[in-house]
Amino acid sequence: MRAYQDMVFSTAARLVGDDRQAEDIAQEVFLKAYENFGQLCTSSSAGGWLKTVARNLSLNHIFRYRRRWRMFSELRREDSEEDEPEVEFALPDDVLAGVDADVRHGLIEEALQRLPERQRLPLVLYHFEELSYEEIAQQLEVSLAKVKTDIFRARAALAKVLAERGVTAATSLDAP
Amino acid sequence: MSPDRNRQDELERQLTRALRDQPTRRAPSTLERRVLAQIESGAAAIGWRRGFAHWPLAARVGFFVASVGVVKVALLLAMWLATPLDSPAVSVQLPSQISWLQTLLVAIGSIVRTVPSVWVHAGLAVLAIMYVALFGIGASAYRMVRVAH
Numbered sequence: 001m002r003a004y005q006d007m008v009f010s011t012a013a014r015l016v017g018d019d020r021q022a023e024d025i026a027q028e029v030f031l032k033a034y035e036n037f038g039q040l041c042t043s044s045s046a047g048g049w050l051k052t053v054a055r056n057l058s059l060n061h062i063f064r065y066r067r068r069w070r071m072f073s074e075l076r077r078e079d080s081e082e083d084e085p086e087v088e089f090a091l092p093d094d095v096l097a098g099v100d101a102d103v104r105h106g107l108i109e110e111a112l113q114r115l116p117e118r119q120r121l122p123l124v125l126y127h128f129e130e131l132s133y134e135e136i137a138q139q140l141e142v143s144l145a146k147v148k149t150d151i152f153r154a155r156a157a158l159a160k161v162l163a164e165r166g167v168t169a170a171t172s173l174d175a176p
Numbered sequence: 177m178s179p180d181r182n183r184q185d186e187l188e189r190q191l192t193r194a195l196r197d198q199p200t201r202r203a204p205s206t207l208e209r210r211v212l213a214q215i216e217s218g219a220a221a222i223g224w225r226r227g228f229a230h231w232p233l234a235a236r237v238g239f240f241v242a243s244v245g246v247v248k249v250a251l252l253l254a255m256w257l258a259t260p261l262d263s264p265a266v267s268v269q270l271p272s273q274i275s276w277l278q279t280l281l282v283a284i285g286s287i288v289r290t291v292p293s294v295w296v297h298a299g300l301a302v303l304a305i306m307y308v309a310l311f312g313i314g315a316s317a318y319r320m321v322r323v324a325h
Binding site for chain 2 (some may be wrong): 001004005009013023027028030034109127128155
């Protein structure tokens, strides 16, 4: 368990964007692993199995939440989302260059958690879970075009947050 | 290639590099303890807490028989409440220790029979509206707490 707990927790935390929920999901993943211990202990792909289960449980958790509350809180947001203007923002080359690696990693994780779910999910599935656009569209039950648009917007939003926070961090590191 | 396309490609390249270098996050120190505690409690859980499918056969049969008994009693009570007061079925004499139960049931039955059906339907409608309203308030509160968090 110790060998995989960081990987499982990271997968869940980046997808659900909440550490407490991610810990609950990670716990569920390891309980499922315990139930299937007989197969897993002799398998060379235990890590892949755990990662897949962590991803699926995280997505199930998100979809369950979405179904439960959509009626009251997300319909209006989804409608307005269609009219959202295109975002154009490039990450300046040197924005995080002067920032310590640990600080940079923390900034990126924080920026990821601040992204709205509709942007964070496809971005994480693409960059961390290494799924193709088609696989993401299938997993999220949305169109291919929407996946591409959401990932593009997520990158722009992430770049913006990183630029803002990166400059702040660099400034604070330079400060006496 | 358009300047916009170039910017998008450059952004993708930079973020891919930044995210690829991102290390896995450290799991909370409580995770391992939680999993082990859950496994121990699961192993020690008594049968009825592990779901009906895991119960012993005798317990499942007994539970089924008891459930049928409860349903039968509920049906008898419903029939009794629906029976007119002057029916011979109501005049059955119960032991004196539980005669108050008969009185109570007869009283409830007479109230149920005298309430107009419109009131019953209106009451059900009010209950349904209250349920939906509370669900909405709960959803909004949850949403606010989640956004605040």
